[in-house]
Amino acid sequence: MADTILWGTGIEDVAEGVGPGQLRDMSRVCGPDVESPLHWRPACLVSEGPRSRCWVSGKGENLPVFVTGPCASSMKLAWCFHRKNLLPEWVSVLAESQWAGKGQLGRQWHSPAGNIYGTMRLPSSALLEEDCLPLLVGYALVTALGAKGVTVKLKWPNDLVMGNKKVGGILIEEKGGVRMVGVGINLTSSPPEEKLRSDNALAAACLKDVGHGDLSPLPLWRHLVTTIRDILNTVTASDLPALMARLHSHLAFAGDKVRVEDYANPPYEAKILGLSSNGGLKLLTRSGTTVVRSASIYPIVCLT
Numbered sequence: 001m002a003d004t005i006l007w008g009t010g011i012e013d014v015a016e017g018v019g020p021g022q023l024r025d026m027s028r029v030c031g032p033d034v035e036s037p038l039h040w041r042p043a044c045l046v047s048e049g050p051r052s053r054c055w056v057s058g059k060g061e062n063l064p065v066f067v068t069g070p071c072a073s074s075m076k077l078a079w080c081f082h083r084k085n086l087l088p089e090w091v092s093v094l095a096e097s098q099w100a101g102k103g104q105l106g107r108q109w110h111s112p113a114g115n116i117y118g119t120m121r122l123p124s125s126a127l128l129e130e131d132c133l134p135l136l137v138g139y140a141l142v143t144a145l146g147a148k149g150v151t152v153k154l155k156w157p158n159d160l161v162m163g164n165k166k167v168g169g170i171l172i173e174e175k176g177g178v179r180m181v182g183v184g185i186n187l188t189s190s191p192p193e194e195k196l197r198s199d200n201a202l203a204a205a206c207l208k209d210v211g212h213g214d215l216s217p218l219p220l221w222r223h224l225v226t227t228i229r230d231i232l233n234t235v236t237a238s239d240l241p242a243l244m245a246r247l248h249s250h251l252a253f254a255g256d257k258v259r260v261e262d263y264a265n266p267p268y269e270a271k272i273l274g275l276s277s278n279g280g281l282k283l284l285t286r287s288g289t290t291v292v293r294s295a296s297i298y299p300i301v302c303l304t
Contacts, residue, residue: 003058004218006040007066009048014080015071015095017053029067029096029113029217047084063225066093067218072100073111075173075182078119082178090229092120094221114188115206116168116217120225122179126232131293132240132279134158135247137170137181137228142250144227148220150212153252155202156272156281156297160185161252164299165205183224187215202298241277248274253299262295269300 010017040055071077074095081087098111138154152160160168168185190204270283280291
């Protein structure tokens with residue numbers, strides 16, 4: 001399979017059909033270093049038949065990426081590709097923009113062109129780390145971005161933050177033993193305040209506004225996918241406690257007081273102590289130390 005597949009066939013209510021000129025000119029996605037149009041060659045995906053509209057480049061030396069125009073979400077499109085047997089393990093989808101992007105708990109994700117909206121299929125072995133998977137992916141993203149000079153922290157369990165502002169998020173879905181991980185990162189724009197889901201939500205920011213305007217979605221996405229693969233391929237169950245301990249230094253708001261909404265009790269305040277060996281969040285409450293496995297946290301300093 002080629003390194004890059006420009007996919008323009010389209011699927012009703014899922015993705016727009018686009019032509020080669022539109023796809024090849026998507027500099028906001030591919031970046032300035034995208035291969036010359038002379039290197040693109042037409043291709044036909046067998047499962048799509050004669051209506052297939054694709055152009056490919058590369059010799060399969062890198063993990064393949066489907067680059068698409070506007071779609072409902074890269075996650076939804078990835079599941080469609082999976083049903084067409086087009087998405088082997090580690091192959092991914094990168095969308096120009098999304099009209100129905102979503103984040104944790106189905107919340108809307110504002111998705112204009114210029115940012116990263118990617119979904120990749122994880123290997124079946126990743127199911128072994130199901131409880132810790134969002135944190136493992138988060139650790140990989142923090143590591144990969146750090147290698148590019150971008151310092152972010154992981155807001156438990158699946159948000160990327162700089163200071164007190166959110167710059168990205170992770171969404172994991174599983175169906176029938178197949179697992180997908182979606183990643184959204186604000187490179188050039190971030191949701192306006194009125195798009196945030198509640199008064200408690202972190203303010204949003206984009207990397208361009210903090211001095212990282214040279215990052216393009218496709219080259220960065222390749223780097224992120226490769227790092228996620230390399231880390232997940234080497235982590236074993238016995239490694240998880242040590243990795244959770246290492247992740248503490250990358251944990252946003254560690255040592256700070258936060259508001260906790262765990263869906264089983266009224267909201268309460270607690271201090272973040274760190275991570276448990278199986279990925280839970282250790283908290284110090286008025287009643288003592290506890291570990292939560294499912295909750296939303298909001299730093300007190302960000303509340304108004």
